[in-house]
Amino acid sequence: xxxxxxxxxxxxxxxxxxxxxxxxxxxxxxxxxxxxxxxxxxxxxxxxxxxxxxxxxxxxxxxxxxxxxxxxxxxxxxxxxxxxxxxxxxxxxxxxxxxxxxxxxxxxxxxxxxxxxxxxxxxxxxxxxxxxxxxxxxxxxxxxxxxxxxxxxxxxxxxxxxxxxxxxxxxxxxxxxxxxxxxxxxxxxxxx
Numbered sequence: 001x002x003x004x005x006x007x008x009x010x011x012x013x014x015x016x017x018x019x020x021x022x023x024x025x026x027x028x029x030x031x032x033x034x035x036x037x038x039x040x041x042x043x044x045x046x047x048x049x050x051x052x053x054x055x056x057x058x059x060x061x062x063x064x065x066x067x068x069x070x071x072x073x074x075x076x077x078x079x080x081x082x083x084x085x086x087x088x089x090x091x092x093x094x095x096x097x098x099x100x101x102x103x104x105x106x107x108x109x110x111x112x113x114x115x116x117x118x119x120x121x122x123x124x125x126x127x128x129x130x131x132x133x134x135x136x137x138x139x140x141x142x143x144x145x146x147x148x149x150x151x152x153x154x155x156x157x158x159x160x161x162x163x164x165x166x167x168x169x170x171x172x173x174x175x176x177x178x179x180x181x182x183x184x185x186x187x188x189x190x191x192x
Contacts, residue, residue, distance in 0.1 A: 013051045015041045020062035021069075026103050029059055029115040029123065059119070060126035066108035067130025071137045078141060087141040088190070094162045095186040097179055100169050107134075109163040110170065135159055161189060 005011075019040040023032050034055055035045040052058045077086035093099055099106045109131065116127035138159065139152035165185035172178040 009051070012041070012043065012047075016043070016048075016051055016058065017061045017065050020058050021065040022104065024059070024062050024066065025105075025108070025111060028111065029119060032059060032062070034058070054122075056120040056122045060122045063108065063112065063116070063123065063126040063130055066112075067134055070107055070134055074134075074137050074141065083141045084143070087138075087143075090138070090141070091158075091162065091186060091189055095165060095169075095182045095189070097175075097182065100166060100178065100182065107159075107163065107166075109134075109159060110167045113163065113167075131156075131159070158189065161185070 016037060019037050020032055023037060023040070032055070034048050037058070038045050038048055048058075052061070074086065074090060077089055080086075081089060094107060103111065112127060116124055119127075135152050135156040138155035142151060142154045142158070162185065165181060169178045169181045169185075172181065
């Protein structure tokens with residue numbers, strides 16, 4: 001009989017969530033098949049239910065992981081550069097050709113917003129919670145002055161504006177036009 005370490009089940013669950021999060025980034029929520037994720041994690045399809053009660057529970061956990069990564073990136077940037085420069089760098093990256101072209105990195109909002117609305121309540125709640133947590137964290141970097149209230153509300157507006165611009169830039173097939181949109185959005189966001 002094979003003996004596993006005390007944390008084996010937790011490590012296995014984390015591997016499944018990580019594989020699902022990466023698949024969601026590139027193929028969306030509908031692209032996530034349980035059998036494929038289990039195979040990526042080196043497990044059999046039958047073992048899935050020892051870790052999750054449903055596919056929707058896995059989707060919710062994976063969405064939470066994607067937002068955790070985005071928040072961790074903000075925290076690392078603030079620790080390294082301070083709030084003002086961290087915010088500048090976040091906007092510059094968010095509205096960059098690199099973020100547009102590489103679906104395996106960056107913010108989950110542009111990729112998931114439309115699909116999350118058409119998903120099960122558990123998945124919608126995970127998206128809403130992740131967005132709320134990201135906006136709260138980004139809000140701590142937002143400037144406070146007479147023109148901009150700062151805080152979470154301003155961060156939510158910023159995320160909406162950037163996610164919209166990035167989504168449209170990803171849809172434009174002409175790279176020059178897409179780059180121009182990203183540049184204009186970056187200037188507009190930073191000027192506001």
